Amino acid sequence: MGSGVPPPLSLPLRDGVSASCIALPDGPWTSLLDFLTARFPQQGRSVWAARIAQGLVLDASGRPVAHAEPYRAHGHVYYYRSLDAEPRIPFEEVVLHQDEDLVVVDKPHFLPVVPSGRYLQETLLVRLRRRLGLDDLAPLHRIDRETAGLVLFSVRPASRSAYHALFREHRIRKRYEAIAPWRADLPLPLTRSSRIGPGPHFMQLAETDGRANAWTHIRLLERAGRLARYELEPVSGHRHQLRVHLMALGIPIVGDTIYPRLLPEGSDDPDRPLQLLARQVDFIDPLSGLPRRFTSARRLALAQAGLSADGPARSPG
Numbered sequence: 001m002g003s004g005v006p007p008p009l010s011l012p013l014r015d016g017v018s019a020s021c022i023a024l025p026d027g028p029w030t031s032l033l034d035f036l037t038a039r040f041p042q043q044g045r046s047v048w049a050a051r052i053a054q055g056l057v058l059d060a061s062g063r064p065v066a067h068a069e070p071y072r073a074h075g076h077v078y079y080y081r082s083l084d085a086e087p088r089i090p091f092e093e094v095v096l097h098q099d100e101d102l103v104v105v106d107k108p109h110f111l112p113v114v115p116s117g118r119y120l121q122e123t124l125l126v127r128l129r130r131r132l133g134l135d136d137l138a139p140l141h142r143i144d145r146e147t148a149g150l151v152l153f154s155v156r157p158a159s160r161s162a163y164h165a166l167f168r169e170h171r172i173r174k175r176y177e178a179i180a181p182w183r184a185d186l187p188l189p190l191t192r193s194s195r196i197g198p199g200p201h202f203m204q205l206a207e208t209d210g211r212a213n214a215w216t217h218i219r220l221l222e223r224a225g226r227l228a229r230y231e232l233e234p235v236s237g238h239r240h241q242l243r244v245h246l247m248a249l250g251i252p253i254v255g256d257t258i259y260p261r262l263l264p265e266g267s268d269d270p271d272r273p274l275q276l277l278a279r280q281v282d283f284i285d286p287l288s289g290l291p292r293r294f295t296s297a298r299r300l301a302l303a304q305a306g307l308s309a310d311g312p313a314r315s316p317g
Helices: 032-039 045-053 124-132 157-168 241-248 302-309
Strands: 020-023 076-079 094-098 102-107 148-154 172-181 190-198 205-208 214-224 227-234 276-284 291-295
Touching: 032 045, 032 076, 094 124, 102 124, 124 148, 148 157, 148 291, 172 241, 190 241, 205 241, 214 241, 214 302, 227 241, 227 302
Parallel strands: 148 276
Antiparallel strands: 020 076, 094 102, 102 148, 172 227, 172 276, 190 205, 190 214, 214 227, 276 291
């Protein structure tokens, strides 16, 4: 979404995908097509021309724009994304719970939660909107594409803020499991507290100097040889927090393609997923006042993770 506050406009979904909105700044462009081509050079002029011809670019009133639409600064336009030949992600989500306000889903590894980059239809949000027929469905939080496990969705905008407050005010208990190397000299259980900031690559984060902004409780669940299964309970919700904290402890999660080494895009191996699972959530429902607990049916297996860890080393590039 572009900068600025878009005007209130409700547009229908197209194949489960919402329209994106972008603000139109001051600039030298003569036509809207010129602006879109300059703003999104990776798409190319021909792609934007085709989208306009297909009625996928709309003005602030929801009217499809013309090919020669003049550029008007300080307004907004909406557009629908589309991807050619988007590959199917061959893993399925499982709906664990659905009521009029809340949907709880058990996400597989490799499936993104929301559209981004090269993922559009093959995202958890779009799959669920199409499958359940819920146009207003929205995620209450996110987990990484490589992570499996629980994701909570809001069904109705009217009750959404009450559920968002659970996360914002840290009134929801989230427990993860991870398989990582065993360190005999690491005293467990422990709480890792540190400041997480930018890392050496824009895809990576790292512990940095300064006041702590991330806390994770870590305890041992079981050990088999040189690997162990850990329970991780994040107190804060920083991006990549669990991956960064375990890496900093010298026990990077098995199957991680970002930490400690960033592998090239496309390094996914279906047989060697990231061994990180969003296992369980507990909270007091803000609408009913009743306690709720949801648990993933997925499991991390030490024996299988050991085979992954012992597999051939991957080249960093």
